Amino acid sequence: MSNPSVASLAINERVPLLDALRGFALMGILIMNMPGFSYSGGHEADGSNYWPAAYDQFAEQVRNALFSGKFNSLFSLLFGLASRSNTRACSSRTRSTPTRCMSSG
Secondary structure: OOOOOOOOOOOOOOOHHEEEEEEEEHHHHHHHHHHHOOOOOOOOOHHHHOOOOHHHHHHHHHHHHOOOHHHHHHHHHHHHHHHHHHHHHHHHHHHHHOOOOOOOO
């Protein structure tokens, strides 16, 4: 069922930089979660007991320093920017044409 009054964002209205940053943030979140994908949920979250060698511990420390929490924050920021952009675009469209938009306010 398609609703003609609800339209998706046109390609020329998208911001390529935001899309690229969103993909970069998702890649970072994936990198941080990769060790957890290898083992069951009953083990330590960081997997440090599985890689006791010094170089493995160093690699984990580098991963934590470069990726931990930063990409979640970036993704959240980009979500907020996109949400605000969509709200503005929706409110400008509803003034001229009867378009149905999802908005909380």
